Amino acid sequence: MRNHILxxxxxxxxxxxxxxxxxxxxxxxxxxxxxxxxxxxxxxTFDRKKLSPTLQEAxxxxxxxxLCGYTIKVSLKGDKSLGRxxxxxxxxxxxxxLSATTDLGVLYGAFALLRIADSGEQIPNQVVEVxxxxxxxxxxxxxxxxxxxxxxxxxxxWKWEQIADSISPRYMEYAxxxxxxxxxxxxxxxxxxxxxxxxxxxxxxxxxIADTFRPFGVRVYLSVNFASPMALDSLPTADPLDxxxxxxxxxxxxxxxxxxxxxxxxxxxxxxxGQPGPMDFGRTHADGANMLARALKPHGGIVMWRSFVYxxxxxxxxxxAYMEFQPLDGKFEPNVIIQIKNGPVDFQPREPYSPLFGxxxxxxxxxxFQITQEYLGHSNHLAYLAPMWKEFFEYVPSTSLxxxxxxxxxxxxxxxxxxxxxxxxxxxxxxxxxxxxxxxEQIASEWLARTLIDPHNTPAxxxxxLSAMLISSRETVVDYMMPLGLHHIxxxxxxxxxxxxxxxxxxxxxxxxxxxxxxxxxGLGFDRSPSGSNxxxxxxxxxxxxxxxxxxxxxxxxxxxxxxxxxHKLKSGRTLWDxxxxxxxxxxxxxxxYQKIWENAKPYISPEIFADVQQRLMxxxxxxxxxxxxxxxxxxxxxxxxxxxxxxxPIHTLDEMRKVSLGITNYESPTPALLNINR
Ligand code: GCW
Numbered sequence: 230m231r232n233h234i235l236x237x238x239x240x241x242x243x244x245x246x247x248x249x250x251x252x253x254x255x256x257x258x259x260x261x262x263x264x265x266x267x268x269x270x271x272x273x274t275f276d277r278k279k280l281s282p283t284l285q286e287a288x289x290x291x292x293x294x295x296l297c298g299y300t301i302k303v304s305l306k307g308d309k310s311l312g313r314x315x316x317x318x319x320x321x322x323x324x325x326x327l328s329a330t331t332d333l334g335v336l337y338g339a340f341a342l343l344r345i346a347d348s349g350e351q352i353p354n355q356v357v358e359v360x361x362x363x364x365x366x367x368x369x370x371x372x373x374x375x376x377x378x379x380x381x382x383x384x385x386x387w388k389w390e391q392i393a394d395s396i397s398p399r400y401m402e403y404a405x406x407x408x409x410x411x412x413x414x415x416x417x418x419x420x421x422x423x424x425x426x427x428x429x430x431x432x433x434x435x436x437x438i439a440d441t442f443r444p445f446g447v448r449v450y451l452s453v454n455f456a457s458p459m460a461l462d463s464l465p466t467a468d469p470l471d472x473x474x475x476x477x478x479x480x481x482x483x484x485x486x487x488x489x490x491x492x493x494x495x496x497x498x499x500x501x502x503g504q505p506g507p508m509d510f511g512r513t514h515a516d517g518a519n520m521l522a523r524a525l526k527p528h529g530g531i532v533m534w535r536s537f538v539y540x541x542x543x544x545x546x547x548x549x550a551y552m553e554f555q556p557l558d559g560k561f562e563p564n565v566i567i568q569i570k571n572g573p574v575d576f577q578p579r580e581p582y583s584p585l586f587g588x589x590x591x592x593x594x595x596x597x598f599q600i601t602q603e604y605l606g607h608s609n610h611l612a613y614l615a616p617m618w619k620e621f622f623e624y625v626p627s628t629s630l631x632x633x634x635x636x637x638x639x640x641x642x643x644x645x646x647x648x649x650x651x652x653x654x655x656x657x658x659x660x661x662x663x664x665x666x667x668x669x670e671q672i673a674s675e676w677l678a679r680t681l682i683d684p685h686n687t688p689a690x691x692x693x694x695l696s697a698m699l700i701s702s703r704e705t706v707v708d709y710m711m712p713l714g715l716h717h718i719x720x721x722x723x724x725x726x727x728x729x730x731x732x733x734x735x736x737x738x739x740x741x742x743x744x745x746x747x748x749x750x751x752g753l754g755f756d757r758s759p760s761g762s763n764x765x766x767x768x769x770x771x772x773x774x775x776x777x778x779x780x781x782x783x784x785x786x787x788x789x790x791x792x793x794x795x796x797h798k799l800k801s802g803r804t805l806w807d808x809x810x811x812x813x814x815x816x817x818x819x820x821x822x823y824q825k826i827w828e829n830a831k832p833y834i835s836p837e838i839f840a841d842v843q844q845r846l847m848x849x850x851x852x853x854x855x856x857x858x859x860x861x862x863x864x865x866x867x868x869x870x871x872x873x874x875x876x877x878x879p880i881h882t883l884d885e886m887r888k889v890s891l892g893i894t895n896y897e898s899p900t901p902a903l904l905n906i907n908r
Contacts, residue, residue, distance in 0.1 A: 253835035255644030258406050258652055259679035262295045262347050275303045282444035283332035286405070290339040291327075295346040303335055304328040314413070314446075315359035318342060320352050333413075333446040340409040348675045349684030358664070364531075364566075364632035365662035366414035366450065367407065368496065368597070369639070373423050373431070379601050379724075381608035382640030382647035387417060392434040396441050403639070404445035410659025414448045416634075420498035420535065422452040424460035427481055436488040443491065450493035450533075455517060456505035457481075468510035469520035478524040486528040494530035495521055496568070501538045514553070515560040522562035533568045533595065533634070534561075536585055537575070539739065545755075545762035546739040547573040551585050559591035566593040566631050571621045573764070576604050577716040578707045579617070581776070581786050582624040584767035595632035596621065600654045602638065603724050605706050608647025610849045611823060611842075612706045613699035615657040615669035624772075627665035635662070648845055649838045652680060653699060673699045687833040694826045701819065707785075709816025709853035713809060714754065714789035718742040718860070726852065726891020727859040746788070748867045752795050752805065754788030765790060784808075795868040807873040809864070813857035814876045820850040852891065859886045 257264055273291045280288060284303075291301050300323060307317055307328035316329040316338030327338045337358075345352050370378040371385035386399060407415070417435065418426050425431055439449040458464040458477040467474055485492050499506025499517055507517030518534040525532060539549040554567060561567070567589065572580025576599040586594060598618055605612040635658040638646045646652045653676045660672050673696045678684035682692060710727070711718060719742065720728040729742045738744045747755055757764035758777045765777045775781045779791045784799055795806045803811070824846045831839055858879035861872065872878065 252837070253681075254837045255649045255652065255680075258402075258645065259347075259656055259676060260343075260406060260409060261679070262343065263290065263293050263405075265294055272297070272299065273301045273303065276305060281332050283336050283446065286408075286444055287332070287336040287339040290336070290343050293343060295343055299323050299325050299352075301325045301327060301342075305330065305332070305335065307334065310359070311357075312359055314363070314411075315357070316341065317358075318352070318356040320354050325352065336408060336446065337411060343409070344675060344679070348678045360411055360663045361627055361665055362630065362632050362662055364414055364595070364634075365412050365659065366416065366493075366533075366632065366634045367412055367600075367637045367639075367658075368416045368420070368452075368634050369637055370419040370421075370601075371417065372419050372421075373425060377640055378419050378421060379599075379603040379636070380638070380640050381601065382638060382645060382651075383642040384640060386639060386641050387438070389431070389434055392437050396437055399641075400438060400441045401445075404442040404447045406655075407447050407659065408445035410656055411663035412659045413446050414450055414493050415442070416450040416452055416496045416533075418452050420452045420496060421502070421504060422454040422498070424454040424457040426451055427453060427457050427485075428461060429484070432485060432488055439489045439492065448491055448493040449489060450496055452496045452498070453521070454505065455497060455499045455507065456509075466510060467505060469507050469512050469516045470510075475520055475524070478521060482524040482528060482530065486530075490528075492528070492530060494525050494532055494564075496533045496535070497521065498535050498537065500540075501535065513557060513560070515557045518565045519560075519562045522564045526562070526564055530564070532562075532565045533632075534565055535597070536567050536569045536583075537597075545757060545764050546744075547755075547757065548762065548764045548767060550583065551588060551767045554585055555588050557592075558589040561592050563593075566595045568595050568597050568634055570597045570599075571618070574716060578605055578612075578703070578710050579620075579714065579785060580716065581768075581789060582621055584764075586625045587629055587769065588767070593631040595630055595634060596625070598633070598635045598658060600635040600638045600658050602651065602654075604719065605703070605710075606849060606852065607725055608638070608651055609845050610706060610852065611648065611650055611698070611702045611846065612654075613650070613657070613669070613673060613702045614654045615661065615672050616700060617703050618657070618661055619665075619669055622661075622665045633658075633662040633665075644838075644841075649842055650681075650699070652676070656680075669700055670696065681838065682830070682833050687830075691830050691833055695830055698823050698826045702823070705816050705819040705823075705853075707816070708812045708819065709856045712812035712816070713784060713805070714786040715746055715860075716789060717745040720890040723890075726889075727856050728890060729860055729863045730887060746864075747792055748864055750867055750869075752793045752797065753809070753864060753867070754792045755790070756792040757790045761792065795870060803873070804870075806864075806868045806870045810861055810872055810876045813861055817850070817853045817857050817877075820846065820853045824850060854880060855886065855891055859883070859891075862886075 273288060307330045311317060311330050311334060313331050314334055314337055316334045318338060319326045329335045329338055371387055373389055375384045377385050386403060435449060442449060456467045458474050459467050464473055464477060498504045500508040507513060518532050522532045536550045536554045538553050539546045544552060569583050569585050570576060573583045574580055602612055638651050638654060646655060656676045657672045660667055677695055718727055718729040720726045721731050721733050729746055731742050745755055746753060765773050768776060776790050779793060782790050787793055793805050796804045798804060799808050827843055827846055858881040862879055862883040
C-alpha cells in the first residue's frame with residue numbers, strides 16, 4: 230500500500246488542474262445534488278394519485294437534476310420478496326422503473342438512483358436490493374444538557390429547550406441524510422441515561438422529533454435508566470421482579486406509544502460503569518431485559534440490552550462480557566437483542582472480535598460499532614473506519630446478527646462531524662449496515678464523488694490517491710498509536726494522546742495502560758494464552774488454537790494475546806522491538822504523505838474544506854510524532870535496545886512528555902520541522 234501511495238503521489242504532481250470546485254462547506258453532506266431543484270417536472274410518474282409524505286420525498290429525489298433526462302415510473306406493486314425496505318430498478322435506455330412494496334422502499338430506491346448517478350456511474354439494467362438487517366440504528370451519546378459524551382463535533386443536535394417552540398430544519402436534513410444511506414432508527418440520548426428523558430415533558434419533545442423523522446422512515450428509540458421508576462416516581466425499588474415496578478414500566482410504555490405509535494424501543498446500559506441495573510436487586514440481566522421487553526411487546530417495541538460490562542473482579546477485562554452473558558443464553562424474551570461492542574474491551578484502534586458473537590445461539594445479537602473516534606484521534610485525525618468494520622465481518626458472519634448500531638459522530642457543527650472527512654464514517658456505517666458485502670473502496674469512492682470532489686472534473690489520479698488515503702488511514706492510526714495488538718495505552722480520561730506510563734493512585738487497574746501493555750524487561754503484551762488469562766478459550770476452534778500460539782497468532786493481534794520477548798523474531802525476520810519501532814515510524818511517515826496528497830488535490834476541493842482538513846492533517850502529524858516518541862522511548866526503558874536504522878530519532882524527551890497529558894489544545898505544535906523527517 231505504501232508504495233502504491235507514493236506512486237500515486239508522483240502521478241498527481243504532474244496533473245494540470247481542471248475546473249475549480251464550487252463552494253462547499255460540508256453542510257450538505259453527500260446530498261449536494263438535491264440542493265438545486267430540477268425545473269423540468271413531469272418525467273416522474275407514480276402508480277397512485279395521492280402521495281404520502283414519504284413518496285413526496287421520493288418524488289423530490291427522483292426529480293433532482295442528477296436524474297434529469299430519465300423517464301421514471303414508480304410502482305408500489307413490487308415483488309413480495311423485496312420485503313418492507315427493498316426495491317427493484319429496471320432500466321431500458323432512458324426509461325427507468327422503480328418498484329417496491331412500501332413507500333419507504335420507494336424512497337430507498339430513489340436514493341439508490343441518486344447515489345449511482347452522483348457517483349458518476351452508469352445505471353445498471355437491473356438492481357435488486359434488500360437490506361441485510363431490518364434494524365440499522367444510530368446511537369447518540371447526547372446528554373440532555375446539550376453535551377455529547379465522546380462527541381467531537383460540537384454540541385448535541387437536539388436543542389431540547391427549544392423543541393416545544395420550533396423544530397430546526399437540521400432535524401429534517403438529518404433524517405433525510407440517514408434515509409439516503411438506509412439508516413432507519415436512532416437512539417436520541419446517551420446510554421448513561423438521565424431518567425428525565427422518560428418524563429412527560431421530554432416525551433412530548435421526543436414525539437415532535439419522531440414526527441419530523443417519520444416520513445424518512447427513521448424510527449426513534451430511547452436509552453433508559455434502569456432506576457427510572459425510583460428517580461421519576463419515588464418507587465422504593467427498581468427490582469424487575471417487583472409487580473409495582475413492572476406496572477410502572479408498562480404504563481410508561483403505554484404512555485410513549487400513545488404519543489409515538491411507531492416508537493422503536495429501549496437501549497439499556499445496566500450494571501456497567503456505575504449505571505443502575507437488575508443486579509443491584511439481586512437479579513440477572515435477563516430478568517431486567519425481560520421486564521422491559523414485556524412492557525414493550527404489545528406495542529411491537531424491542532429492547533437492545535448492552536453487554537458492555539466489566540465488574541471490578543479479578544478476571545481479565547477482555548473476558549468479562551462473555552462470562553456474564555454467555556450463561557444467560559436462551560433466557561431472554563424474543564424482543565430482546567443483546568448489543569455487543571465489536572471487540573471484547575472497548576473500541577480500540579484494533580481489537581479481535583468479541584467472543585460473545587456466536588456464543589449465544591439462542592439469543593438475538595447485534596453489533597455496536599463506534600463511529601465517533603473516541604480512541605482514534607477524535608475529530609483531529611483522519612481515520613476512515615470502513616476497513617475496521619469489514620475486518621469484523623471477516624470473523625463474524627453478517628448473517629449471524631440481527632442488527633447493526635453505530636455510536637454516532639454527529640454534532641451541531643456546520644459540517645456535522647467536525648473533521649470534514651469523518652462524514653465518510655457516518656456514510657460508511659449506513660452503507661455497511663444495509664449491505665456488509667460492499668467493499669471499503671467502493672464506499673470511499675462513492676462518498677468522495679458525492680461529497681468532496683466532482684467525479685467528472687477530477688483526474689482519476691487525484692480521486693485514486695484520495696481514496697488510497699482514506700483506505701489506508703485506519704491502519705496508519707493503528708501504526709502510530711498501537712501496532713501489533715497493543716491496546717488501551719491512552720492518557721487517562723480523554724483517550725486522545727499516549728500515556729503508557731500512566732499511574733493514577735486509587736484508579737481501577739483495568740483503567741490504566743500498564744494493565745494492558747505489561748511491558749517488562751522480558752517483553753511486551755498481555756498473555757491471554759492458556760499460560761496467562763486464557764481469554765483464548767472463549768473463541769471457537771480452530772481460531773482458539775491459532776490465537777493461543779504465539780507463532781500462529783495473526784501478528785496484528787500478537788500483543789493482544791501474548792507477552793512477547795523483545796527479541797522474538799516476527800515473520801519479517803525482524804525482532805519484535807524492531808517491528809514495533811518501524812510501525813511507529815511508518816505511521817508517522819504516512820501522515821506526512823497524507824499532507825502531500827491533500828496538497829495535490831487542492832484545485833479540486835472547496836477552499837473551506839481544503840483549509841480545514843489541511844490544518845487537521847498537520848495536527849495529526851504532530852500527534853503521530855508524539856505517539857511515536859512517547860511509546861518508543863517509554864518501552865525502550867524496558868527493552869534496552871537501540872532504534873533500528875529505519876527509524877528517525879525522537880524529537881521529544883520522555884521527561885518532557887511525561888509532564889503533558891496530550892490533549893487537543895494543550896500542546897504547541899512543532900509540525901513544520903516534521904516535514905523534513907528523514908524517511
Ligand atoms: O469506552 C467507554 C467510554 C464511555 C462510554 C462507555 C460505554 C457512554 O469511554 O464514555 O459511556 O464506553 O460504551 O458505555
